[in-house]
Amino acid sequence: MGSPGSGKSTLAARYPSTWCLNLDTYRALVADDETDQSATPVAVQIQDLLLDARLARGLTTIVDSTNLRVAARAGLLARAAHWERPVVAVLFDVPLATVEAQNAGRDRVVRTHIVRKFHRLLPTVGQLHDEGWPTVHLASTLTRPTP
Template identity: 70%
Template sequence: MNHLTLAAGTMCTLIGPPGCGKSTFAAHWPDTWRVSLDFYRRLATDTESDQSATPVAIQIQDLLLDARLARGLSTIVDSTNLRPHVRAGLLARARYWQRPATAVLFDVPLHVVEAQNAARDRIVPTHVVHELHQLLPTVDQLRGEGFTTIQLASDLSSTQ
């Protein structure tokens, strides 16, 4: 299996539905590298699941992402990032700061995602998991969007 190596200043965008292992993957990196909408929603409302806090969480994420990329610091974007317009905004920031943009696509089968989601403390409703799993882009889509490197999570070692 391969290990993910990030050049200094890389924006690494994790892409996958809730319960696919993004946050577990991100935990293998220094916590200062991680920007997370769930974490910022929790800071704003005391719960990660309060979607009404998403606009302020995005503002916090964007502020910290710009601060890190401006300084040439590697950053892990830990949220679903399944919608093309969300990825486009992240890529625009990486281009603005002239930083490489890596995507890690969590190509986890739906039945595995469902099982992992069911075992979490904060369970996302099954219909939401199904809807978001259907939004998984292809490697070719991500390449066409402008990611400089694309890795499948299934190809990466779990011992980052």
């Protein structure tokens, strides 16, 4: 969970690609443009279909998207509960200045006002626990992947 440019995809890339569900990828498949927000509803349907398929098989899955809206996080929790799978949140607690610098260096730069808007939506660890996330890791404390 984090704003654009916070390092979510960079961290996800450290794991097997089959583990990673990336909403940008599904937008690109739907609209030939991963930034086309009008493709998001269908991209979410694709993500949910793949998430259900992986959870049904008990496979480790990384949902690589901002997940900064409470409803999006609630949907993830509901799917995990339905399939009786554990969940772990990774909160990208990256300072705004760092996020803006990282975003500026990306191939696909997100507009600054969007990055700032999303950064303001960043939940706290306490909020995530209150929503039902039993385990929350701060990205700033992660040093290496564990399979």
